[in-house]
Amino acid sequence: MVFRPIQWMSHAVFGLRNRAFQLLALYSPGADSLRVWLHRWRGVHIGTNAWIGTDSILETEYPYLISIGNCASIGIRCVIIGHFRGMAATRLGEISVRIEDYAFIGPGSIVLPNVTIGRGAVVMAGSVVTKSVAPMTMVQGNPAKPVARCGIPMGGGTLKEFYRKLKPIREPEAEQVP
Amino acid sequence: MPQTANDIKSMLVSTYAKSFAARHIDPSQVDDRFDLFTGGIIDSLGIMEMIAMVEESIGRQIDFDEMEADDLTRIGPFCRFVASKAAEEQVA
Numbered sequence A: 001m002v003f004r005p006i007q008w009m010s011h012a013v014f015g016l017r018n019r020a021f022q023l024l025a026l027y028s029p030g031a032d033s034l035r036v037w038l039h040r041w042r043g044v045h046i047g048t049n050a051w052i053g054t055d056s057i058l059e060t061e062y063p064y065l066i067s068i069g070n071c072a073s074i075g076i077r078c079v080i081i082g083h084f085r086g087m088a089a090t091r092l093g094e095i096s097v098r099i100e101d102y103a104f105i106g107p108g109s110i111v112l113p114n115v116t117i118g119r120g121a122v123v124m125a126g127s128v129v130t131k132s133v134a135p136m137t138m139v140q141g142n143p144a145k146p147v148a149r150c151g152i153p154m155g156g157g158t159l160k161e162f163y164r165k166l167k168p169i170r171e172p173e174a175e176q177v178p
Numbered sequence B: 001m002p003q004t005a006n007d008i009k010s011m012l013v014s015t016y017a018k019s020f021a022a023r024h025i026d027p028s029q030v031d032d033r034f035d036l037f038t039g040g041i042i043d044s045l046g047i048m049e050m051i052a053m054v055e056e057s058i059g060r061q062i063d064f065d066e067m068e069a070d071d072l073t074r075i076g077p078f079c080r081f082v083a084s085k086a087a088e089e090q091v092a
Helices: A005-027 A034-042 A159-164 B005-015 B017-022 B044-058 B075-091
Strands: A066-068 A097-099 A115-117 A137-140 A145-149
Touching: A005 A034, A159 B044, B005 B017, B005 B044, B005 B075, B044 B075
Parallel strands: A066 A097, A097 A115
Antiparallel strands: A137 A145
């Protein structure tokens, strides 16, 4: 293997900048401003009016694998993982975790690689998302399973308005989008 | 199957008996406007579980859109609303 100093340097600079911004973003103020900008500067694709809670980790090594839609919310202490060691090589432009518009990821949730969290979907606190979540669906648990269909996105009204329009899912219906 | 608002209230009170006891609240003394959510008896997941439980008990899905959002977790209005829906089902 040939050592290419310029390539190595550019990789090192990208890596250092990425890690520095991730560290700053963990505890910086501004869940809908500074913290969002820091993650954008790292390379995370983030739409408008997104909200990112304190101490959230958005893919440490390849931030460009994460896409967060408009008005999406990432709760505090969420971990969003875009790749595992040993996974196929990733390239700029590929998306591993796609969080669509108005999706809500509850505090302490973990999102694993290669999933899409649909528009307006809700991941309840502490869940582990291993498969894609259909739009306007609430999932909960480890592994996260659908528990309800949402009538409106969380944040589209008051909390009680959201719950009023929620339709619990009976066990046999509880299937996720593959 | 619970028939009246009082039946439904009894079902909720017995289901959440431990939560009432933990907060030193006597369920027989709670006001009609007592809010189970802000009162700490149920959490956000509990709202959904409560809805699923009453729907299962009356054997049908309920559309809560006709209800005031603020009344969703208030024990009196919630029980009366569910009882009215159960009565509609029986008439149909």
